[in-house]
Amino acid sequence: SQQGEEDPQALxxxxxxxxxxxxxxxxxxxNLQWYxxxxxxxxxxxxxxxxxEREKHSGRLRVTLDTSKKSSSLLITASxxxxxxxxxxxxxxxxxxxxxxxxxxxxxxVTL
Amino acid sequence: xxxxxxxxxxxxxxxxxxxSLECTVEGTSNPxxxxxxxxxxxxxxxxxxxxxxxxxxxxxxxxLSASRPQDRQFILSxxxxxxxDSGFYLCAWRDRANDEQYFGPGxxxxxx
Numbered sequence: 001s002q003q004g005e006e007d008p009q010a011l012x013x014x015x016x017x018x019x020x021x022x023x024x025x026x027x028x029x030x031n032l033q034w035y036x037x038x039x040x041x042x043x044x045x046x047x048x049x050x051x052x053e054r055e056k057h058s059g060r061l062r063v064t065l066d067t068s069k070k071s072s073s074l075l076i077t078a079s080x081x082x083x084x085x086x087x088x089x090x091x092x093x094x095x096x097x098x099x100x101x102x103x104x105x106x107x108x109x110v111t112l
Numbered sequence: 113x114x115x116x117x118x119x120x121x122x123x124x125x126x127x128x129x130x131x132s133l134e135c136t137v138e139g140t141s142n143p144x145x146x147x148x149x150x151x152x153x154x155x156x157x158x159x160x161x162x163x164x165x166x167x168x169x170x171x172x173x174x175x176l177s178a179s180r181p182q183d184r185q186f187i188l189s190x191x192x193x194x195x196x197d198s199g200f201y202l203c204a205w206r207d208r209a210n211d212e213q214y215f216g217p218g219x220x221x222x223x224x
Contacts, residue, residue, distance in 0.1 A: 043215040102155035
């Protein structure tokens, strides 16, 4: 079964705006990873945040983690048309061979 | 640097036919390897994982099997395909240094 749920399911913004996607999960995690998937393609790893971290940055990406609320958010600043894709969060638990449990994804559309 | 390969990229097979999908990883040794399946418009579901040669763990009962004959080779197989086996199959490996998982380009399987 899906562990995480992304919110919103779909998001449409204009180029230059910021995009925020949220992910909720149900049980304690070891880490949480965000991925991007362009239509029909494989997943591209964006960022990993560990359970003892609260915020990480990578270029235009900012990820936060709130373990008390069992939620994470991915912020893409100054979005570009090339950011159009589906974004997934995936959680990993201690002692489980780092198996990932994926959320349902957020479909982001960035228009010119 | 590490790379992960999958082939074939696309495959159309009739119901009842056998299946063999291959995944190989370069530039690392003794990686954890994973097979995931993505149904249309959905997140990824873990099918199998392997922590070493000959060591396979199955996550869901199904019509598929996996094998790891060499350290960096992971094979997904079926003796007789079902219509429900259609989907996008992704192989992944885990970087033990930072826990990040990286995905291959995927194989799109259509069972007719």
